[in-house]
Amino acid sequence: MTPPLIHVDLLIERYDTLLIDAYGVLVYQQDALPHASEFIQHLNDTQKSYFIVTNDASRLPEQAAASYKKRGLRAELSPERIITSGSLLIPFFTQHRLQGANCVVLGPEGSHEYVRQAGGVIVSPFETDDVDVVAVCDDAGYPFLDTIEATLSMLFRRFDEGKQTHLLLPNPDLIYQKDETNFGLASGSIGVLLEQAFHLRYLHEEFQFVRLGKPHTPIFEVASQRAQTRNLVMIGDQxxxxxxxxxxxxxxxALISTGLVQLQNQNLPPTWQPTYLLESLALQS
Ligand SMILES: [Mg+2]
Incomplete structure (x- = not known):
């Protein structure tokens, strides 16, 4: 069954709050997507409730807003409206009483800042095994192989001694697109790599990362809390x-066709079936 092809006006009318993906919906590579500025401007002008929901765990909401602006998104986008997967570390630390916990953070400065804001203390896997949390936030911002191997070795030593460590993967994305024909490995791939290594060494125990970003529910729970409604619709390209x-x-x-997925791919399992299809963010009214 093909979902109905609609205009974005219907979503504005039908739902209390819109959840909007950033990459592939508002921006793509180095540019803002057509109609994105007018759409956000319209939401601002009519005081419609919306949040940008992104798996980004390497930039703070202010940095994400600045990067959309730099790509040409002309409408004002308040950092308060941006829910990143990195920001979910803050409620997770509160919930698990991790203030003051020693944390190894794989990612650039923005990822470190999220952990500091959550109350964590940044430590190096090269210097200590006294580590309560490993947060894999990004594929960049550190010497890649050396840091991953040091983290893996540190975790093996801890697991061997039966010591608990929280394993966190805010952004579970496996790959990202650099340009038309080039792809990169995202933080989710590092999580999978480490999990496979744990699996080889510990046959009878499951060591797994807690995944916070889309498609996992923590990011939607936070969005729903912030919106104070469950009458929500997610607009995305993936x-x-x-x-x-x-x-x-x-x-x-609502699946939008501006991103990687073409609307023609119709033979979808029910779990991937969108409620609606959108050709763009163009407003009818
Ligand atoms: Mg996207």
Missing amino acids: LRTDIAGANAYGIDS
């Missing part, structure tokens, strides 16, 4: 993250 995540959380979704 079936595996935006649409599957909305379905798992039990809210409606």
Whole structure:
């Protein structure tokens, strides 16, 4: 069954709050996407409730807003409206009483700042095994192989001694697109790599990362709390993250064709089935 092709006006009318993915919906590579500025401007002008929901765990909301602006998104986007997967570290630390915990953070400065804001103390896997939390936030910002191997070795030593460590993966994305024909490995791939290594060494124990971003429910729970409603719709370009995540959380979704997925791919499993299809963010009214 093909979902109905609609205009974005219908979503504004039908839902209390819009959840909007950033990459592939508002911006793409180095540019803002067509109609994105007018759409956000319209939401601002009419005081419609919306949040940008992104798996970014390496930039603070202010930095994310600045990067969209730099790409040409002309409408004002308040950092308060941006929910990043990195910002979910803050409630996670509160919930698990991790203030003051020693944390190894794989990612650039923005990722470190999220952990500091959550109350964590940054330590190096090269210098200590006294580590309560490992947060894999990004593929950049550190010497890649050396840091991953030092983290893996540190965790093996801790697991061997039966010591608990919280393993966190705010951004579970496996890959990202650099340009038309080039791709990069995202932090989710590092999480999978480490999990496979744990699996080889510890046959009878499961050491797994807690995943916070889309398609997992923590980011949708935070969005729902912030919006103070469950009458939400997720607008995204990715079936595996935006649409599957909305379905798992039990809210409606709209797949937009500006990103990687073409609308013609119709033979979808029910978990990936969007409620609606959108050609663009162009307003009818
Ligand atoms: Mg996207």
